[in-house]
Amino acid sequence: MLWKGRRQSDNVEDQRGQGGGFNLPRGGPGRLRIPIGGRSGGGMSLSTIVILVVLYFGLKAIGIDPLQILAGGDGGVGPGGGQITDNSGQGTGAPASDEMKQFVSTVLAETEDTWTGIFQAEGLTYEDPKLVLFSGQIRSACGFASSAAGPFYCPGDRKVYLDTTFFQQLDQQFGASGDFAQAYVIAHEVGHHVQNITGILPKFNQMRQQMGEAEANHMSVQVELQADCFAGVWAHFTGQKGILEQGDMDEALNAAQQIGDDTMQKKMQGYIVPESFNHGTSQQRQTWLARGYRSGKLSDCDTFNTPI
Numbered sequence: 001m002l003w004k005g006r007r008q009s010d011n012v013e014d015q016r017g018q019g020g021g022f023n024l025p026r027g028g029p030g031r032l033r034i035p036i037g038g039r040s041g042g043g044m045s046l047s048t049i050v051i052l053v054v055l056y057f058g059l060k061a062i063g064i065d066p067l068q069i070l071a072g073g074d075g076g077v078g079p080g081g082g083q084i085t086d087n088s089g090q091g092t093g094a095p096a097s098d099e100m101k102q103f104v105s106t107v108l109a110e111t112e113d114t115w116t117g118i119f120q121a122e123g124l125t126y127e128d129p130k131l132v133l134f135s136g137q138i139r140s141a142c143g144f145a146s147s148a149a150g151p152f153y154c155p156g157d158r159k160v161y162l163d164t165t166f167f168q169q170l171d172q173q174f175g176a177s178g179d180f181a182q183a184y185v186i187a188h189e190v191g192h193h194v195q196n197i198t199g200i201l202p203k204f205n206q207m208r209q210q211m212g213e214a215e216a217n218h219m220s221v222q223v224e225l226q227a228d229c230f231a232g233v234w235a236h237f238t239g240q241k242g243i244l245e246q247g248d249m250d251e252a253l254n255a256a257q258q259i260g261d262d263t264m265q266k267k268m269q270g271y272i273v274p275e276s277f278n279h280g281t282s283q284q285r286q287t288w289l290a291r292g293y294r295s296g297k298l299s300d301c302d303t304f305n306t307p308i
């Protein structure tokens, strides 16, 4: 990715070396402000967003706060989430280089620009997430997490949490190297932010309270694959800027392959338990990432109404 010299986001909070332990104000749902524009014809994206937002405020009105505290592992989609990082247990505390921070800040800025544009086209306003770089351990509005929990997004404070040693692990342990593999991981977490501010994540976290584990896992897969698709949408527009290099998308697709539930489980435990999948198989993750990338359309990321 030709990222050097491009804008770096101001939304990166560098907590490396602090050992976590800071307290964050809980981001209240009152801060959820999505002006609904008058433009129609946005296909699934606008209508779905409107429905979900209405539903969100409906729940609020009857006294249910759909925002759940989520902890552990990418997207925090519940117990057993975080397949990305279970069993990692290595590489804590190595300071990320300034270049790594610059890279992360640049990728985050690219996501801000892209999602701002996508939201504007739908008559909506995108609110940037923060991204916290940490080492070792961190306390978020979603609770305490160690780097072994891997990158995750906390809807409670609207922050992406990233220990960049995960990128080493991605490379050395999971065989997913390259800067665009890393960019994909960041874009996937930002995808969860998009799901959060459009009401999809709160809705999921509310619904999963009424679900059995298998059903919740299935819906978790739908949420995760949509985040992959959103990462693909971001990559689509990033490609249009001419800053993708030959092989970049292959790096992202390979990462999606390597962190698929089936591939991870085979690697870690030697066998697969499909009912426990909560991020999607390698094939599914690649498919949805590629799908978003190919069209750049949110309407192609409806994992809830499309066979996955």
Ligand SMILES: [Zn+2]
Residues within 6 Å of the ligand: 074, 075, 076, 188, 189, 192, 224, 227
């Ligand atoms: Zn995720």
